[in-house]
Amino acid sequence: QVQLVESGGGLVQPGGSLRLSCVASGDIFSSAVMGWYRQAPGKQRELVATIVSGDSTNYADSVKGRFTITRDNAKNTVYLQMSGLEPEDTAVYYCKLRMMFQSYWGQGTQVTVSS
DSSP states (O other), rough: EEEEEEEEEEEEOOOEEEEEEEEEEOOTTTTEEEEEEETTTOOOEEEEEEEETTEEEOTTTTTTEEEEEEEEGTTEEEEEESSSSSGGEEEHHHHHHEETTTTEEEOOEEEEEEE
């Protein structure tokens, strides 16, 4: 059974930075696709960034140049370094892992950008 646990959310001022972490437990293949999604109040969940083995990454246009996704396969952990945060980045951030045609989600971590 795969489980994902996110951490690192919180309250930050505009222009600030945060780093989110997501630790996966269970039988994880290095070929699994891992990523971050977010959902703001009243909006649909949207892709933020994904990363696959070999460090191939994909980003939403809204976060390109500000966010960086990385992974440590030895620790089954994916990170999201967020810089230049804007109030529009306020949302619950979810970690997602996809492998063997199944998707797994974490419980989410709140990120609030406000002065």
